[in-house]
Amino acid sequence: MNADPVKEYLVVLVFRAVIVIAAQFVCGLAVLSFFREHTLRRMACAEKFAFALLFGLAVPALISLMLLFTGARLNGWWWTSTFAVCAALLIARRGSLTRLSPSPAPVKPLFGSLPIGALVAAGVVVLFAWNIVSSLLLPTTDYDGIVIWSYRLEVLFNERTIFTESLRDPQRLIAQPLHPYLLPMIEIVYALTFGSLATAATHIPYILVYAVYIALSVSAARLAPEPRRCAVMAAALLLMPVMATGFSTLSAREPFMAVYGLAAVFCLARWQKDRSPEYLISGAFFALVIQQIKIEGLPFAAGWMAAALVEGLTTKPDPSAGGFERTSPEAAADQQPVSAPPSRPRSLMLMFALAAALVMLALPWHFVKAGIPRAHADPFMSDYSLSALVSPRHLPFVCMLILREVLFRPEYYAFAGYAVLVGLGSGWRRRNALRRLVLLAAPVVCLCAVAAIYSQRQADLPPERNASITRRIVVFLPAMVFAAWYLPRGRRKNPPHRTSTFLMGAVASPPPAEK
Amino acid sequence: MTNQKPGTADTAPIGRRACQTPICLLAAVAVFSLLAWLVLRQPALRAQLMSMANHRLITSPVRMRELLAPRSVFLAGCSMAVLVALFSIGNGFRRALFTPIPKTHRAVFLFALLQALVAMAVIINLQAYFLRQYGRPAGLVDADAVMTQTLPQAWPDSKRLASVTDAGARVAFRTDTPDIFFLPALSYPRAFFEILPVDENALNSDAQFLRFRAEKGLTHYLRHEPFDRAHPLILRSLAPGSGELPASNPPVADNPR
Numbered sequence: 001m002n003a004d005p006v007k008e009y010l011v012v013l014v015f016r017a018v019i020v021i022a023a024q025f026v027c028g029l030a031v032l033s034f035f036r037e038h039t040l041r042r043m044a045c046a047e048k049f050a051f052a053l054l055f056g057l058a059v060p061a062l063i064s065l066m067l068l069f070t071g072a073r074l075n076g077w078w079w080t081s082t083f084a085v086c087a088a089l090l091i092a093r094r095g096s097l098t099r100l101s102p103s104p105a106p107v108k109p110l111f112g113s114l115p116i117g118a119l120v121a122a123g124v125v126v127l128f129a130w131n132i133v134s135s136l137l138l139p140t141t142d143y144d145g146i147v148i149w150s151y152r153l154e155v156l157f158n159e160r161t162i163f164t165e166s167l168r169d170p171q172r173l174i175a176q177p178l179h180p181y182l183l184p185m186i187e188i189v190y191a192l193t194f195g196s197l198a199t200a201a202t203h204i205p206y207i208l209v210y211a212v213y214i215a216l217s218v219s220a221a222r223l224a225p226e227p228r229r230c231a232v233m234a235a236a237l238l239l240m241p242v243m244a245t246g247f248s249t250l251s252a253r254e255p256f257m258a259v260y261g262l263a264a265v266f267c268l269a270r271w272q273k274d275r276s277p278e279y280l281i282s283g284a285f286f287a288l289v290i291q292q293i294k295i296e297g298l299p300f301a302a303g304w305m306a307a308a309l310v311e312g313l314t315t316k317p318d319p320s321a322g323g324f325e326r327t328s329p330e331a332a333a334d335q336q337p338v339s340a341p342p343s344r345p346r347s348l349m350l351m352f353a354l355a356a357a358l359v360m361l362a363l364p365w366h367f368v369k370a371g372i373p374r375a376h377a378d379p380f381m382s383d384y385s386l387s388a389l390v391s392p393r394h395l396p397f398v399c400m401l402i403l404r405e406v407l408f409r410p411e412y413y414a415f416a417g418y419a420v421l422v423g424l425g426s427g428w429r430r431r432n433a434l435r436r437l438v439l440l441a442a443p444v445v446c447l448c449a450v451a452a453i454y455s456q457r458q459a460d461l462p463p464e465r466n467a468s469i470t471r472r473i474v475v476f477l478p479a480m481v482f483a484a485w486y487l488p489r490g491r492r493k494n495p496p497h498r499t500s501t502f503l504m505g506a507v508a509s510p511p512p513a514e515k
Numbered sequence: 516m517t518n519q520k521p522g523t524a525d526t527a528p529i530g531r532r533a534c535q536t537p538i539c540l541l542a543a544v545a546v547f548s549l550l551a552w553l554v555l556r557q558p559a560l561r562a563q564l565m566s567m568a569n570h571r572l573i574t575s576p577v578r579m580r581e582l583l584a585p586r587s588v589f590l591a592g593c594s595m596a597v598l599v600a601l602f603s604i605g606n607g608f609r610r611a612l613f614t615p616i617p618k619t620h621r622a623v624f625l626f627a628l629l630q631a632l633v634a635m636a637v638i639i640n641l642q643a644y645f646l647r648q649y650g651r652p653a654g655l656v657d658a659d660a661v662m663t664q665t666l667p668q669a670w671p672d673s674k675r676l677a678s679v680t681d682a683g684a685r686v687a688f689r690t691d692t693p694d695i696f697f698l699p700a701l702s703y704p705r706a707f708f709e710i711l712p713v714d715e716n717a718l719n720s721d722a723q724f725l726r727f728r729a730e731k732g733l734t735h736y737l738r739h740e741p742f743d744r745a746h747p748l749i750l751r752s753l754a755p756g757s758g759e760l761p762a763s764n765p766p767v768a769d770n771p772r
Contacts (some may be wrong), residue, residue: 116613
C-alpha cells in the first residue's frame with residue numbers, strides 16, 4: 001500500500017523543523033554553559049529556556065551574517081558547523097548540564113491565590129494558538145514585509161550574497177536598502193533546511209520568539225518584588241494581543257525586536273540585583289541584536305548602553321530588592337548576592353570592554369551599508385533621517401498621537417497602556433529613582449526617537465502615514481511595561497502588610513468568626 | 516488571623532463580602548461585556564470610539580474591523596463564562612470563586628480579567644474576519660486568496676507578468692501610483708529599473724534611454740496601470756533587432772475583486 005506523499009512530505013518537514021529547533025536550542029545551551037554556577041542556579045527554568053532560544057536564534061545567524069559580510073557565498077554548512085561546534089562545546093562542558101537542568105526549587109506563583117491564573121492561561125493558550133496558525137499558514141501581507149523583507153529573503157536564498165545588484169544597484173526599484181540583515185539570516189536557515197521559501201518554513205522563528213516572550217514575561221513578572229506588581233505585570237505582558245497577532249496582522253520585525261528588547265531590559269534588572277557579569281554581557285548582546293534587526297533598534301541599543309554605564313558607575317547591588325521566592329534551604333542560600341559589587345575602575349574596565357566588543361560587532365554592517373549606493377528614487381529614505389532636528393511645532397501633536405495610540409487601541413495592547421501609566425506614576429521613592437530611570441532609559445530613548453521621526457514626518461508626509469506608528473510603539477512597549485512595574489524599591493520601615501502575603505498563597509486560614 | 520485589620524475583606528458584613536468575591540467580579544465583567552456589545556452596536560458611539568485614535572487605517576474597503584467588533588466582545592464574555600463554569604468543576608477553584616478578595620487586590624483581579632477578555636475578543640474577531648471574508652477559518656484559507664485580497668492589483672499582475680516574461684527579464688518600469696515597489700518585489704527575479712523615457716511612444720529616439728538600455732541590458736519596457744483592470748500591463752519588448760514592438764497586453768484574467 002502506497003503512503004500518502006503529502007503526509008510523507010509533511011512528516012519530513014516537521015522532522016527538519018524539529019532538527020533545526022533542537023540545534024538552535026543546543027547552541028543556546030552551549031552559550032549558557034559558560035555562565036557561572038551561581039548564576040545558573042539562580043535562573044528559573046523559564047529564564048533558562050528563554051535565554052537558550054534567544055541565543056540559539058541569534059548567535060548562529062550573527063556568525064553567518066559576519067561571514068556574509070566578508071563576501072563569501074551563503075551556505076547551509078555555516079549553520080551546520082556552528083551547531084556542531086556548539087554541540088561539541090556542550091559535550092566538553094557536560095559538567096554544566098546538571099546546572100542547566102530545571103531548578104527543583106518552587107517558584108513564586110504569578111497570581112498567588114487569586115483565582116485568575118486559569119483564565120489568564122486560557123487567554124495565553126488562545127493567543128498562542130493563533131500565533132502558530134497564522135505564522136505557519138498565512139503569508140506576509142504588510143507593506144514592508146512584502147516589499148523589503150520577503151524580497152531580501154528571496155534574493156539571499158537565490159543569489160546567496162548581499163553583494164548583488166538585486167540589493168545594491170541604485171537604479172533598481174528596491175525600497176529601504178539600508179536596514180540591517182539579521183532577521184533574514186534568522187529566517188533563512190529554515191528556508192535552506194526546507195529547500196524552499198514556503199511560509200511554513202520561514203515563519204517558524206516567529207513561533208519560537210513568541211514562546212520565548214511568554215517565558216520571559218513569566219520570569220520578568222516573578223522578578224517584581226510585590227505580589228500585586230507581579231500580577232499586573234504578568235497580565236499586561238502575557239495578554240498583550242499584539243505580541244501574538246502582530247506577526248501576521250501588523251509586521252514581523254517589531255514584535256521580534258520587542259522580545260529582544262524585553263530580554264535586554266530584563267538582563268539589566270537582573271544585573272542591578274546581583275551584579276553577575278553574565279547578565280550584563282547577555283543584555284548587551286540582546287541590545288546588539290535589536291540594533292541589527294532594524295534601524296529603530298539603534299536608539300534602543302544606545303539607550304541601553306547609556307543606562308548600563310550609569311548603573312555601573314553609580315549604584316550598588318541591593319539584594320533586598322525582591323526576586324525569586326524559593327523555600328528550600330539551598331534556594332535561600334541563593335538569595336545572597338553572587339559577588340561583591342565591583343569597584344568603580346573595574347566597572348569602567350568592564351563597560352569599556354563591552355562597548356568595544358559591541359562596536360566591533362556592529363561596525364561590519366556599517367561598513368557594508370556605507371558601500372551601498374543611495375537609491376536614486378526611494379521616497380522612504382527621508383523618513384529615517386535622524387540627523388534632522390525635531391520640529392517642535394509638531395511635537396505636541398505627536399505626543400498626543402502616541403498617547404492616543406497607547407490608550408485607545410485595545411485590539412493591539414488591550415489595557416497595557418493604562419498599566420504603563422499607572423506603573424510610571426506609582427512606587428517612586430528617592431532611593432529607587434535612579435534605578436527606575438536606568439531601567440526606563442532604553443525604552444524611553446526609543447520612544448523619543450519615534451517621537452522625533454514622526455514630528456519630522458508631519459511636514460513631509462500625508463497624515464495617513466501616521467498609522468505606521470503602531471509598529472514602532474510595539475518595539476518598546478513590553479520593555480516599558482516591565483520597567484514601569486519592576487520596582488527595586490527602597491526598604492520600608494514598617495513590615496509588609498498582611499495583604500501582600502495573601503497573593504503569595506501563604507494565608508490558608510479561614511476567616512475569623514464575627515463577634 | 517491576628518493581623519487582620521478592621522474593615523478588610525474577612526471582617527466585612529456578609530452582603531458586602533459577597534460583593535467582594537471573584538464570582539461577583541466575574542459577573543461584573545460579564546455585564547461589562549454585554550454593555551460593550553450594546554455600545555459598540557451603535558454606529559454613532561462606535562464612530563466616536565474609533566475617532567479617539569483617528570490615525571488608524573481606514574479598513575472599510577477590506578471589511579476589516581480594527582476596533583473590537585461588538586459580537587466578538589460578546590462572544591469573548593461568553594467564552595470566559597464557559598471557561599469559569601468548566602474550571603468550577605474543580606473544588607479548589609470553586610472555593611476560591613466564593614472567597615472574598617482583599618480590597619487592594621480587586622483592581623489587579625479586574626485588570627487581569629479585562630486583559631483576558633480583550634485577548635479572547637481579538638482572536639474571535641480575527642477568526643470572524645477570515646470567516647466573513649473567505650468563508651473559512653484562518654488555518655484553511657489559501658495563501659493565494661489572502662494575497663489576492665491584500666494586493667488586488669499587484670499580486671495578479673505579477674503572476675501575469677511571470678507568465679509572459681522570462682525569469683531573467685530586465686524591465687524599465689513606469690507606474691503612476693505611489694506604491695511603485697509592490698510589482699518589482701513580487702516579480703523577482705525579474706529586475707525592475709525606474710528609467711523613464713521622455714516619450715514612451717518613441718523609445719528608439721531617446722538617446723539617454725538607449726544608453727540605459729545598453730548599460731543595464733534592458734529587455735522590456737513596462738507601463739503598469741493597476742487600476743485599469745482590462746489592460747493593467749502594457750509591455751514592450753526591447754530585445755535587440757526586434758525594433759520597437761507595438762503594445763502587447765498579456766491575457767487578462769477576470770477582475771479578482
